[in-house]
Amino acid sequence: MTEQVADARIPTPRGGQGEPTLASLDPRDDTVLAEYPVAGKGEVAAAVDRARAAAHWWDVQGFRGRRQWLLEFKSVIASRAGELAAVVSAETGKPADDALLEVMLAVEHLDWAAKHAQKVLRRRTVPSGLVSANQASSVGYRPLGVVGVIGPWNYPVYTPMGSIAYALAAGNAVVFKPSELTPGVGVWLADAWQAMAPMQPVLQTVVGRGETGTALCRAGVDKIAFTGSTATAKKVMAVCAETLTPMVAECGGKDAMLVDADADIDAAADFAAFGGLGNGGQTCAGVERVYVAEPVYQRFLDAVAERAAALRPGGGPTASYGPMTMGRQVQIVRDHVRDALAGGARAVVGGLDSVHERYVDPVVLAEVPEDSTAMTEETFGPTLAVNKVVDLDEGVRRANASRYGLGASVFTADKDRGRAVAERLHAGAVTINSVLGFAGVPALPFGGVGDSGFGRIHGADGLREFSTVKSVTVQRFPAPLNLLTMTRKPRDMKVSAWMLKTRHGRR
CATH class of the missing domain: 3.40.309.10 (Aldehyde Dehydrogenase; Chain A, domain 2)
Structure with a gap:
């Protein structure tokens, strides 16, 4: 597999002179691979604003449209897998074969999320029960809007893609803050999306250290997906609590x-x-x-x-x-x-x-x-x-x-x-x-318990993790027992009391 991995093509940084930058280092010898502009509070807020606008376009695409876009994105990553794996290898120091295997697994998850989102999240009917037999009931899932993803450095493609792919498939826009040790991987992924849809920043990357992650949590995103240590997860939770921003946390283990x-x-x-x-x-x-x-x-x-x-x-x-x-x-x-x-x-x-x-x-x-x-x-x-x-x-x-x-x-x-x-x-x-x-x-689905975190990525549960549930009832005909009125009839209450005792009072 090694021969399939191309030389590392570190994404070209963008930004003006005088801006603070973050150097990406090769951990094998501390060679500077590239320097990227650090996204401050203003840059992060602007990225979330762009994502909010793009999220409306993404929502309108519907399940079928998003599937087509994501499968094209998958094809782009797969066709350039050697290039991405080289960036992973350069920034983490892991062998080329391991980096390519990581990209392969990430592509499999992107493929599954794109192909199964409609089946998992589409509106479906549910039984209304005897008491509400006059109601047609259904449950469906809607996108949250904008999801902030804070990724790790040990598997800088595979692990965050477990949030990115499922959040995108569920209809959300994503702002990704990669680890400060692997910024080039995050920039590569965002650039690959931008090359496909330059006018629709559904996936963006903001580069920086902890301050950039804090800014993302405070930028009005609808959910944070965090992967990292338990200690850092607690700090992220504290920031998210300021605005009741929900989060999913995949933390450490002692497996x-x-x-x-x-x-x-x-x-x-x-x-x-x-x-x-x-x-x-x-x-x-x-x-x-x-x-x-x-x-x-x-x-x-x-x-x-x-x-x-x-x-x-x-x-x-x-x-x-x-x-x-x-x-x-x-x-x-x-x-x-x-x-x-x-x-x-x-x-x-x-x-x-x-x-x-x-x-x-x-x-x-x-x-x-x-x-x-x-x-x-x-x-x-x-x-x-x-x-x-x-x-x-x-x-x-x-x-x-x-x-x-x-x-x-x-x-x-x-x-x-x-x-x-x-x-x-x-x-x-x-x-x-x-x-x-x-x-x-x-x-x-993947996730932990205790200090290993909460919430799930991957699978149907991962798609639902980045969705909000919406329940709908439609009254098909007037209720035989009209209890939802301020002028209930004594007869209706008497029959209801009898039904309660008959249906639920017997042992």
């Missing part, structure tokens, strides 16, 4: 994997390495904690250690994964490893010496204290904490002893037991005998 005594150990170890170490461990729904049944604990530990030891981070085409995209994350990884080792954990692969200035070599820890920050806080680095449990029941108890609840996985030969365990796990998405399986299924 647990459970391995049963009858599991395929080789497969479980492969998935643990992928979910915990792939993308440098910078995957919110990957794997950070592993609970393994005692009979197979050592076999699993040996298998995952072998796979981890073979991985090599770096900036070249053969690297297993890239650098820490956000520089300050390195210290967090170092602190978590140090805390685990100080508490008595055993380093099976790597250790403190694995944490370098930009890159972190794979780290596998065993017998990690459950109160260690390596088990309680999101590490977001290429580390795996592997602990022994008696059985899956103990694994579930430990997995659920966390304030996070985003993703989880269960490995067992008994799929019925796997499904039963999945129901007991406090997580928004669970995979059985794989990890991150839900990421490539657009029909599945």
Whole structure:
């Protein structure tokens, strides 16, 4: 796949001289890739005003019209996937193949949202019930108007597209504020839309740091879709609360994997390495904690250690994964490893010496204290904490002893037991005998519980997340019992009282 990725074509910044700018840096060596004008309060407000006007045009297109536009947008992204993937790779440092896979998944979600919006959101009839039999009842979904999307840096196309695609398909205009670490990706997407519809800014990007995100929350948007840390989500919520602006929040995770005594150990170890170490461990729904049944604990530990030891981070085409995209994350990884080792954990692969200035070599820890920050806080680095449990029941108890609840996985030969365990796990998405399986299924809603956030993107629930519900009744004929009047007849009340007792008073 590597040969399909073109050289990075960083979008050309626009703006006048003297404006504050934001530099996009390659995290592999801090090379300046481009500088973009920072959108202040005025620029953000102007973007929202333009989006408000474009939203009226977008609404008039109807489901069929929006589908055609979005499928054309999908085709543009797919045909230029190598170009976009190169920008992703340059700004995040991730290998080219990983960047291209991310674009592929984003395109799949855009395709699904465009093709299913009408079926999910169109007006449909609902039963009116006996008491209101004279009413024809229906429920439908209308666009909110303008949605502000605040995206992350670890998957700068796939993750925000989970909000952008579904918000657009639901009939909204979108103003996208990408992470300050990956502004070029956001500008690329907006430019791709503008090339299609230059007079209708249904999708715009505003570049900046936290202040730009705050301005977007205060600019009169109808909803905010946020992806990022739990701490930042709380700050965004506080700003949104000033104007009762609703939001959907996809925050961090401390995702647990459970391995049963009858599991395929080789497969479980492969998935643990992928979910915990792939993308440098910078995957919110990957794997950070592993609970393994005692009979197979050592076999699993040996298998995952072998796979981890073979991985090599770096900036070249053969690297297993890239650098820490956000520089300050390195210290967090170092602190978590140090805390685990100080508490008595055993380093099976790597250790403190694995944490370098930009890159972190794979780290596998065993017998990690459950109160260690390596088990309680999101590490977001290429580390795996592997602990022994008696059985899956103990694994579930430990997995659920966390304030996070985003993703989880269960490995067992008994799929019925796997499904039963999945129901007991406090997580928004669970995979059985794989990890991150839900990421490539657009029909599945995605989101967390607890400190991992609230609301859902993807799937039918994701389309409804960016819609407002409108209920309509049409009186077909006068009610036999006329109760909606200030001059009710005693006979109507007597019959109503009898119906209440007859229909609902019997045990």
